[in-house]
Amino acid sequence: MSLEPLSEQRIRAAAFQWLANQCSLRGSEVLPIDVLRVGFTIDGRLVPLMGPQGIFKPRVLSLPLSITTAPEGPYDDVFESSGLLLYRYRGTDPQHRDNVGLRTAMKQQVPLIYLHGVARGRYLVAWPVFIVGDNPKSLTFTVAVDSPGEQLDDISATADGRRAYITAMVKKRVHQQRFRERVLAAYEExxxxxxxxxxxxxxxxxxxxxxxxxxxxxxxxxxxxxxxxxxxxxxxxxxxxxxxxxxxxxxxxxxxxxxxxxxxxxxxxxxxxxxxxxxxxxxxxxxxxxxxxxxxxxxxxx
Ligand SMILES: [Zn+2]
Structure with a gap:
């Protein structure tokens, strides 16, 4: 059976929709690693949302789909004071294919998924996120979270202001979720x-x-x-x-x-x-x- 040609945009949109469904089913924006690693099926193909490395590109896409910060951190210094997020290159070679992939995603303004580990095997999910800067000196990308559904009348005057605000909210939720996960684990849930x-x-x-x-x-x-x-x-x-x-x-x-x-x-x-x-x-x-x-x-x- 021949597969219908998959448009990359359609796969990305399906990934976002699947994430929204998972969060709503579980009543939480924190998802377990197994669920993210297995991912979802589209046209009979399995699309995982994360892999063993921080920058992840599933086989069906030509550009990365997600970036992950591991639960062991460092988690504080990934959030910049400007409200945006700094994401480390893979390794130190700016030309590594994962880094090139993110750079291309930046140029084409392709929306990605951000996964931030809040406990072992548990990740807070945020999407769509965009690569908005490339900093070869510090071997990092600047990342902004957006949220199309969010109505921010007074802050949305500029797209940058809006993204900085939403990214700062994600930072706050990361802190809250880390606290929740650690306290609940201490008391054996x-x-x-x-x-x-x-x-x-x-x-x-x-x-x-x-x-x-x-x-x-x-x-x-x-x-x-x-x-x-x-x-x-x-x-x-x-x-x-x-x-x-x-x-x-x-x-x-x-x-x-x-x-x-x-x-x-x-x-x-x-x-x-x-x-x-x-x-x-x-x-x-x-x-x-x-x-x-x-x-x-x-x-x-x-
Ligand atoms: Zn009680």
């Missing part, structure tokens, strides 16, 4: 209050919010919580003391309102927090104390 193990319902709560100077995205400033207990912790309905005891707001203890309240909240009062096996990953007591103080002050106001 369960809620530290109720042991719930449903990954889709688990979140990484900050002890000190990330808007404050000490609210760093480190494991000792995080607790793995289900969405109910995360909201209850953020809303000062439950407090966690520096000796890892859970206290429930006494006003909530007096209410009677069905099983969720009884088991989900009231039953936690006085219980110990479920802690990571490794002590080095336990929540920081000073940060817990600071937050617990807020909980107590909130109680005192009524």
């Amino acid at each position: 369960q809620c530290a209050c109720c042991r719930l193990r449903q990954l889709a319902l688990l979140e990484a709560a900050h002890i000190i919010p990330d808007t404050e100077p000490t609210g760093e995205p480190i494991i000792s400033n995080g607790i793995s919580l289900c969405c109910l207990h995360h909201a209850a912790y953020d809303g000062l309905i439950i407090g966690i003391s520096p000796d890892f005891r859970i206290t429930v707001d006494r006003r909530v203890l007096k209410e009677s309102d069905g099983p969720m309240l009884r088991h989900g909240l009231q039953g936690l009062n006085g219980q110990g927090l479920i802690l990571p096996k490794r002590k080095a990953l336990w929540p920081d007591r000073n940060r817990l104390a600071y937050r617990y103080q807020l909980f107590q002050e909130n109680l005192g106001r009524f």
Whole structure:
């Protein structure tokens, strides 16, 4: 059977659509490596989205389809202060075929996929991204993320401003997802209050919010919580003391309102927090104390 000739644009568009479907099915923009390596089928041909090297070109395309930053980093210095992203050449030879491929993608403004490792075997996906600069002195390309669906009225005055803004948002999401992955792994993917193990319902709560100077995205400033207990912790309905005891707001203890309240909240009062096996990953007591103080002050106001 002869195959219909595949237009490169059509394959790229199909790759983007497939990614959108995968993210929506999983309710997450972080996809596992196996899914990305296998990829999708178009006209009976398998198109993987990533390979063993950072710059990846599937056989059916003449130019690269994706660029990958490994989870082991370096992840901070890939984002430039201008809001754009710096991506290292493959090796040190600017004429290596992978580097030539990206350079051609830049000249033709071909949209690519960006994969940023946020944990072992797990990648945050962003598309379309464009190569917008070639820096042979530093052996890097400058990369900008775009998002056709995004409505940015006040920022979209210039295409550059828009891309810098969207790239900066991707950077922020990379940080958030790395934090989530690391905190959930420390707690063996369960809620530290109720042991719930449903990954889709688990979140990484900050002890000190990330808007404050000490609210760093480190494991000792995080607790793995289900969405109910995360909201209850953020809303000062439950407090966690520096000796890892859970206290429930006494006003909530007096209410009677069905099983969720009884088991989900009231039953936690006085219980110990479920802690990571490794002590080095336990929540920081000073940060817990600071937050617990807020909980107590909130109680005192009524
Ligand atoms: Zn929970």
